[in-house]
Amino acid sequence: MDALKGPASMLYGQNPPGGLVNIITKHPTRLKQGEIDVAYGSDDYRHFGIDTSGPVNDEGNVLYRFVGFAKKDNGPVDDASSERYYFAPSMSIDFNDKTSLTLLTSYMKDNTNPTSGFKLPYGTLHSTPFGKVDKDTSFGEPGYSTGDSEQFNISYELSHMFNDTWTFKQNGSYSYLNLLLRNVYGSYMLDDRNVQRGLTYRDGSAQNYAIDNRLVGNWTSDRFENTLLLGTDYSTINSRGTDGNIYSFGSPLDVFNPVYGNYTPATDDELFGHHTKRFQTGLYVQNQLKFDDKWLLLLGGRYDKARSSDIISNAGANSNTVDSRIDMDDHKYTKSAGLMYLSDNGLNPYISYSESFQPLSGRDGRNKPYEPQTGQQTEIGVKYVPAGFNGYFNAAAFEMYQKNILTTSNDPTINYAQVQTGMARSRGLELEAVGYVTDSLQLHANYTLNRVETIRSGDSDEIGNRLPLTPLHMASLWANYSFNGKLEGLTIGSGVRYIGSTYGDKTNDKDLKVPAYTLWDAMVRYDINKEWQVQVNASNLTDTNYVSGCNYWCYYGEGRNVTAKVNYHW
Template identity: 45%
Template structure:
């Protein structure tokens, strides 16, 4: 095997040479899942081509899987400054289940935590090892693509809910630049710069530089964050058949983290003292800290071998350094005072990923056949100190918090951890189109994973695992734009770490059946999709209120999703979605610990957003508004008697194109300033309050 055994420890540099440059020189397969044309118009303004679902550019309406795409235009329309705001108006996704958190981005997809589901340009962004979570900056993205359901056939280990793939901004053929200024509530201040174009007269070398500075306070008193982001890229057409694009990024967050951990007592439950103020800081802001710094460097290489075969490769090396100190409430000692815990992480990780693929296409009078062959490699090594002893942090009055009741952690009392993994995956997928009516899809993949899980003084829990995943689908391209489909897919994920008793986690496996229909009528510039699914995961993790998750029996999600995007008139665009999700979970072998309703996830969600562009005397004015409904949910399974009320939020936007170069825009989220609890999973989390952001953009 070119990359060596996954169980042979290599330095990242050696891995890069053997798995990256070696494969390039051997002509074996490159793979840039997302190139500049990954999201493109198809006949209408709303029809898109995605490379995320099948790792081959395919129209969304001809893919027998549920997918969603959020374009750059939509990110701008909604003033998305936090990655987990991306899918607020899409089906199947619960955004910000833990409220507004300046430490990390949070999604649930089809009732499953998507913490390990984030990818950028087709390569995994690691979010593992105890708060070592890669951050994605929305200003640096061209679009975000979502594949719902298990995706191990193409992406190796991944949670069963789905895969989120961010597509980076890339060099453009034409010169274009913009400067964006923002100011808003919570002292939000932002400056963004984006410039791109050719470097040579022939246009065979192109560049792009994206930069951003953002400063803002958190939703909780005495919290804040500053972010610096820089992402240069360079594309070079080596010849008519070969193009290489170099992609780099740097991001640094610095500030006091928001810890939204609250107990049901005082949030969803009444008390003699009323409710806890959502803005009160129950931690220790003078002690808490977040210092997060990350950088990445990689490339995408494409080569047309002949009329039938394309070879592609994408590769990335990344590093992340983290210092995280968080103080949180743990349990009530009496009617007013809560004990508190400490989360302390200080360390770093390095990661290397490379994905290689060969795509072959053949045509006959009746068929179009696309064969995908791939080989990918993932390497992650995390080293950190962990100090979670709560004895140094005193209790707090949750109704009148006073700060300073703590003793700084003794670094010598912490534990040293090394965690990581190496994974090699080989996959094949074939897509057959017959008579322009039928689409048949089948794929298989095998992965080998070596897991590192060591604690100094406590021995090693290293392990290895292997898994073979399958997927299949069939779709009929019917008359009147109606295309029904049926698909089956599998997933697996290796869970780094151990439960509160010190037992290493076992791998989790998932499988899904999905039946759906995609509808693109000729009378609508747009499309609608509907799907029902049955999704199961074995050996699932669940929140227990302890220092780490416990592992249970099965998590079972069944649901229905409806989504539509289209122009009702030339001036009026509608985006609407509905989600029904019923998630049940086992947390033990006893009958009363089985088939419990899962926490956080509501059964019902619905959203609608409308945009209207004016003509005539008001030409250049665009107004938009939306409503988001999130239904009732419950606390984590062992506390599922605790109910969390539904909530409805209203958003609005006004944009005016002052000149062809200047645009002013105001966005308001949670227009009515609704007070609500986003969800509970032992702890409860208040949702985001009203935010107002004004933007001024100059394009030249």
């Protein structure tokens, strides 16, 4: 799994301006291999996993892989629990030296009791006559809350090489999700002890079809290496179900001495049916040029067209009566560019620009459809790989603009629904250093300065203020030491994470300022031999009690978590 920072619409279509997580599916391997791991940890965490792969036939042109795991645990909040089962068989076939096909499938089932960790500033960030609310206390309803889902995916990756220059690649997928979610949370304090609760209810399914076609051309000359990418993609999402947003659910709860069970389940007249469809088509082109082994230039452009409809029926999910329908038609050109100089001394400066485009489903608290989110990011930096040093250094300064971002409203007249703030700007600096100080000692250090502030809004009090949940400073330092001699195979690691202060609302009210916190993590690993490995990981080793952030709600951070794992490889 890779984290791609910044706008990434050029190759990946509709995506948020802050970046995306690229989930890399495990593919079959030509080398026969496998792994089994078992783990046990805090909150009664239990895990069993298996991963096996290799050739099916003697010729080695048919490969397989099977990945599976099961886990159960009790969450950090009272009465919370979860279990997950995942299976992912896959197969690759090389028809000849020019054409190959990979088939990928996966199935995942989750059964959870999501007793809400959403809390209010009262009793978490702020003191009370009765002390602080225990971080394990749930404002939910253990006997009613549930979060069950099933996901199925089948996809393929086809590659055909026409000649030494041109290759065609096609990826297609179908996925299905079935979800039942009943999440009870705290809405607002009624008095010094009792909280009024609300309910988020979702019961429905979604189907997604997607296909991506790419034509890749590579050619070289004495001074040039060029890669041209031409592509088009299409996707459709169809979701249907029954929803509910009930802002007064059950009897008030004493947050210092909660008694559960005083509620009436949601009824049909409190729910509404929804049916959402979205169709997206994209065309894109990208060219990468390497000149004299010194200059690397990247240019790209993309056009997206998205159509969607959002239908709501207050008579239930299966009703043919349409009470409200909104149709949206969005389109956008996005661009990307980058230039890097590859010097002989390992000092590689670069500059890049990228844009993003993401249409949003749903409506705000005033029943107005959300506008698409867009983003633009400019970054200038340098990557340094010193000669003779096993490591690297990165430094980058960036500026990103995000338009139509979603934030939680403080307006009770629209039930604190999510609304779109006009525009936010993110300016900052990222520093990273990774390397071996000695043959045994490796260090990894990071620092980020990032000021995310509202620069355009209908509320003038918000302009110039930092957005909720966005720290100005973040830093981390991690060290690994691998022993030699009699203790060879033993590795210990430890590090600290610093998260700076944040604010709990868009006006930067000092009463809603969340203090900075520092956490200490550690690990120890012992490689018994080439096949067996034992490892223990610990996060928040000192069990620091802290509020990790606030928007309208506040969230306690995870306490001490220790997990021991045994791996067997072959």
